[in-house]
Amino acid sequence: MKINLLIKRNPLLKATFLTFLLLLFITNVNATETTLSETWSLLEQEEKAIGFSFDRYLRTEEGYLYTSNGVLQLEILGGPAQKMNIYAELCVDEHYLAKAYKIITDLGGKQNQITGTLTDGQITIVTTGPDGKDFQSVFQPEETGSLYFKESFLNYIAETKGLLVGEKYTAKVWDYGSNSLSNFTFKVEEKATYQYQGEAVAVFSLIEEEPGQTTWLVSADGDVYYSYNPLQNLSARKVEKEEIPELSALSLDVLLVPGNIRITHPFRSLSSKIKVIWEDVDFADFNFTDNRQRLLDHTITATTHEALLEISKDQRDFSGRVTLPLTESKFAPYLADTRFIAPSLPEVKELVKTICGEEIDGWLVTQKILSWLYQNIQPEMIPQTLTTKEILVERKGKCAEYAILFTAMSRAAGLPTKIALGERYQDGVWVGHLWNEVWLGEWVAVDPSHNQLAPDALLLKFVDSPEVMGTQKVRMGLIGKLGIIIEDVSLAEEEKPAVTLHTGIQGQTYTNADYRCRLTIPKGYQLIETEEQGMLMLAVVNTTGPETQIVLLPFSVPEGTIGAQILSSRIPVLGQVLPGFILISQESGEINDYPAAIGTWTYEHGKTFKQQNWIIINNDCGYLFVFNSSTEVWNNYESDFAAIREGFEIVD
Template structure:
């Protein structure tokens, strides 16, 4: 489970930037997120007779937890007489280049992506970037306040209906020069947020700012040297900046992978962003306002009773992301399922194979199934894409899900799959599994898709939610027992730390202080006690199966260097083993078959200190 904790870093609005073009042939910009430099943006313009070609190139590098996600996009837009006539997009968001071409016809678009072709109806003319520049310049000269336009985003796979509203002027200093900048707010009907722009009087972009998952993304005009330096000198995102993309739980779940139901209150911190459509099958909206939603998630069951037939062809047909016509993938799927004929048993075999053969790699933002089956690495997105595609290759209708999952005291972005069994959609997760194979209820989806139209809906849902919501647990059910959540994950009273969700309490040792209480993903620490050079750390680990938990226990106990033999540990209802090494004493005590606490003591007389710590557990 450790390998699936770095999830959903970048599946959102990094590829939706639409520049404003001036007369220069080439312009460079720095890109930053939350004040941290992450890369550059380049604009180039070239005229060839009646045609005008504009290039927007964005190159971004985001580091966190020892991994680096690199993304490079190049979009060429060609226009004639002010109207867009073609788009060519190149995206480097994994180890392979993704290419898409768009031809603009009279009433439709012809789109080719990764060998797949589709026709998209069009009911209005598309504005080219050079024409948009001219419209802006005329509006500025005439003192008018709004410009409307329609274009197409190859990165999102959808039409964009935008408006630029002039809101005033502001003095800004860019490249050592002072500008009386024209302030513009750009609204795109299909996107949840407003982008702010500062323009010169000629309509040239000086800088822009828009909300992002790691703080505001800012684009600022500069020179080539500074722009390239911003990419080359990009650093790991600070912990608080990275953490801002997650939602921290009000209540710790002791065995989240065993949950059969959960009731959540999801609060939107930016009500103007709205909510995606959460409803469907086993996920119900109990109440909804602009600011919050009460959501009930019930883990479904496999039933032999067939549901009413529905249109499932879309979830069996190959597409650019889920290509079940790939010969290698078909061959591997046949090998995995063998002679099995039952759809649910086939799905379980596929999920097992994906879990055992994939390697987690946070450096891959998004890869299609053809790349994943060959490289067998990626984030949870790759796990979900491969599970869905192999299921389709096995004749099982399947779709791809993105949403949130509970891990280690936090709700983080995640991706998994659904398979259609006897007419019922059943969630299945190869990245965060459990021993029933049906994905637990400690999660909620924000989008479910065949991906035939690309990742646009998932990206927009991510823009709405990531970094913008609080998720509070109201109640949850495990093994038929309903539990009501507390308002806070822990409380300290009479020098005793109590964690109601984990049913854990510990008394403060004499002379010690409680520190680092209730840390969250990617940490497992729920409590520290410190006194000078002496320290006691308590962490909580949970797994989807007893086998995984036992394997992790053995691995942790085996890592202690220069350690003596295992000694039994007893503390109230807890039992486990401890090991001492030169610098520390470590104990693993079982919470139940799928979860355990780890106590680590360091400093002088650490072995005796651990014994006192186990006695302090209530």
């Protein structure tokens, strides 16, 4: 059997396909193709089976063909498990040199396809979206010559040279996940044995030295028995089809890190000192500096890195710094089309023209695009990463979609733009985040998803890149190996409030000094202050009706946040989490003259329940009320719900 690693070496086909639900395609062997091997592999994370793949290796008239059909069970942000099916194929010539590849994907019936052709020193990529429209990009590498896929280079060495202990092998390979060239080096570490089906099989241990850290156990004739990717903490081992068990869910990590202290209003932060602690990822892979962040110190022990950073909110006015478009060759990577970012699309150019008109000042163009994005793209925690074209159609997404579309629009205006990756602190936790940097005589950070021209001092940068995939090596490497400590932080001073508040519960009244609010509840209810995943929460408990619950959740937001946007982003998530979810209405209302976004729905949990969310935004403070009861008794409590809302006040 030969080396079939399309799924084994990277079960998610790089982060490009990390969160897609993919369609399983069954390939038929043509009369001119000969099957050389067929292999089943079980994919595991921490000894839990999270997927499997069926790989074929075939001889064709032109050379060789690798195909891989895979299934993954995914859990996205605590939501329900979803099956992800994968079909991929690689075509190589008789010398194992890369010729073409195809990846076909599907999410909820929406198919996506990527095909690549390598000819005459260039790589042509065609992406076909759910609408059937094609987007083509062409890569012309500066270096030409023998170009492999990782999979085919491993086969080439195993078949033509043989695996020799102590030897290193290097080749230029095309990474079809990130659409980029890289040097691939692996070393044959030692001979070993591997237990398979009760027998000890002689294998070679291979270690990838660049660009990743994958290890393989491979027989002399190229049969892969085991592989492990430490950056993703994923392994694959050869099995018989009958051994494949029921799958557990692969948890997609969003780099969630608990905060060491709680900061109520992070968006008011002006400066901070942050210690970052991590393992395994090389310090050289980071870029900790930008216009607002600098490295104070870096230490390393045998396995652990520590970096001390100072971050300051940069509130300078950059007007008049650059005139667009910028066309110098040094900016070419930051103006180009990439896998997800497409400034050359006619609809992007037309949109930028509509938004910016004749404006050519780089700072003012930045403001116009940032404002349009925040008002027209709906925040929603979708699992997949959308392309520019898809974002314009869907008009929704998480921080990645905001950053991608901002990059495409800014580049279309002639403004060099980067993607930045790091962590954002909010409500007691750090969460992985993407934002942007634009060239205004220097690289300047802006955060489209939070509508921040001058990001606060609790936005922590790790790395930047001209493309999304360029940030993912650091992201994947930090999973499960990251700690963040806030050593110092200073916040913008507020005017001294006219009324002094003290946080706590007195009888039927709850007061929160940080969020400047007070809630008085009717008799028959009890107040309980608690915490959930680092967020403060006030439970209003009905002492006689356990099926009825009320919760008040205060939270922090950037100024200018719209309550209706938050509500709209909650509904799709709840639609996945709550069984039998049915949306009844979205509307607006008021709580004591404060505008509120209101959502009402039902769900099933043994019986039918009704839930209503009310969201108020006041400056950088948000307040979420959740009213929940079975539909059988909902009407009996509506007057109580109204009384609780009337008992809420914001103390300005």
